[in-house]
Amino acid sequence: MANCNAVQKEIDKVLSKFAVMKEESAKEIDDVINSFAELKKKIENGGDLQEGEKLFLACNSITRNVLSRISNNHKDLHNQVSKVGKAIDRNFTSDFEAIITDPSFECRNDLLNKSIAEHLIREGRIDITDILARESGMLFTDENHELFLKLHCILEELKNHHLELAIEWAESCKNSFQNTNSHLEFTLHKLQFIKLVKKKQLTECLSYATKHLSKFAVEHTSEFQTLIGCLMYVNKGLENSPYSHLLDAQLWRDAEILLLKEACYLNGLSVESPLSVVINAGCRALPPLLDIKNIMHQRKCNDVWSNKDELPVEIELPNENRYHSIFACPILKQQTSEANPPLRLICGHVISRDALLKLATVNKVKCPYCPVEQQTSEAREICF
Numbered sequence: 001m002a003n004c005n006a007v008q009k010e011i012d013k014v015l016s017k018f019a020v021m022k023e024e025s026a027k028e029i030d031d032v033i034n035s036f037a038e039l040k041k042k043i044e045n046g047g048d049l050q051e052g053e054k055l056f057l058a059c060n061s062i063t064r065n066v067l068s069r070i071s072n073n074h075k076d077l078h079n080q081v082s083k084v085g086k087a088i089d090r091n092f093t094s095d096f097e098a099i100i101t102d103p104s105f106e107c108r109n110d111l112l113n114k115s116i117a118e119h120l121i122r123e124g125r126i127d128i129t130d131i132l133a134r135e136s137g138m139l140f141t142d143e144n145h146e147l148f149l150k151l152h153c154i155l156e157e158l159k160n161h162h163l164e165l166a167i168e169w170a171e172s173c174k175n176s177f178q179n180t181n182s183h184l185e186f187t188l189h190k191l192q193f194i195k196l197v198k199k200k201q202l203t204e205c206l207s208y209a210t211k212h213l214s215k216f217a218v219e220h221t222s223e224f225q226t227l228i229g230c231l232m233y234v235n236k237g238l239e240n241s242p243y244s245h246l247l248d249a250q251l252w253r254d255a256e257i258l259l260l261k262e263a264c265y266l267n268g269l270s271v272e273s274p275l276s277v278v279i280n281a282g283c284r285a286l287p288p289l290l291d292i293k294n295i296m297h298q299r300k301c302n303d304v305w306s307n308k309d310e311l312p313v314e315i316e317l318p319n320e321n322r323y324h325s326i327f328a329c330p331i332l333k334q335q336t337s338e339a340n341p342p343l344r345l346i347c348g349h350v351i352s353r354d355a356l357l358k359l360a361t362v363n364k365v366k367c368p369y370c371p372v373e374q375q376t377s378e379a380r381e382i383c384f
């Protein structure tokens with residue numbers, strides 16, 4: 001925050017200087033215009049020629065002086081603007097080379113562009129994806145293109161409280177939903193029912209409940225009872241009833257999220273775009289990594305962080321960004337990786353492959369925690 005404030009201070013200086021300059025320049029330009037208007041009037045009235053010449057020279061001189069002052073002020077303003085750029089350079093790190101230990105994306109602009117395109121398709125920004133395709137000369141053939149296009153149409157309709165497309169889609173996926181305990185179809189019918197209650201159409205409400213909601217009565221007993229109970233207030237209006245919570249706009253937002261989640265789940269996709277997950281995690285990781293790199297540099301111990309698979313400090317990510325457990329070998333105190341996976345010994349204790357190889361004599365290894373001895377080949381790789 002202190003960094004932002006430092007830049008803001010310079011921006012405020014520019015804006016205040018510009019306001020003063022604008023006011024002064026406008027006044028001086030008005031003075032020049034007035035001088036010329038006076039000269040014009042004198043010429044039109046056919047006054048003394050010598051006096052006219054004197055007045056012309058005076059106007060000329062005023063104009064030159066004003067022009068020069070405005071030009072100098074403009075130069076000053078430019079200096080002030082460049083100070084903003086310097087403040088940004090001083091307060092924000094733009095060189096992240098120091099913490100890049102794995103040049104995975106070096107010369108791989110195609111992969112970066114593909115990730116950006118996939119993200120844009122997920123966001124429904126097909127127009128920008130097309131421009132990116134044209135400018136990068138790449139063809140993005142995302143197999144999920146059609147799915148997200150359709151989903152965005154449905155979500156857009158849902159935002160406007162139009163449920164037809166969403167219900168049609170949910171019904172078309174009914175068979176797939178049966179295995180997932182999905183609440184989507186019930187949620188959408190519930191919202192359509194509440195819409196009818198709001199319109200005070202009791203007969204339509206009853207026939208909609210019979211046709212579309214009754215089949216959920218066993219599975220969603222409590223909610224079903226609430227919906228039927230609210231019918232008592234159709235004429236009085238739900239807003240003045242104990243059922244006013246059914247009018248909460250959050251129910252619609254929850255339905256949008258549920259629909260997106262269900263659609264992604266059915267198609268084996270994550271709800272969050274992988275690119276935005278990576279960027280959010282990166283934004284949290286960068287400041288501590290830059291700090292630790294600076295400390296390593298100051299203490300001349302840059303080689304401490306040489307393991308590409310492991311970060312030098314723990315980065316706290318929110319729960320939604322935790323996808324699997326991490327196992328650290330209790331012997332070598334190192335995080336396990338694909339090259340050095342965790343192995344389960346026959347006694348049930350788990351150590352890393354490197355640790356097992358270090359402890360092994362010939363083809364036998366003794367568990368470091370209980371003295372059970374086994375063949376190294378008996379250790380089984382496990383996945384977290």
Ligand SMILES: [Zn+2]
Pocket residue numbers: 345347348349367368369370371372
């Ligand atoms: Zn053991």
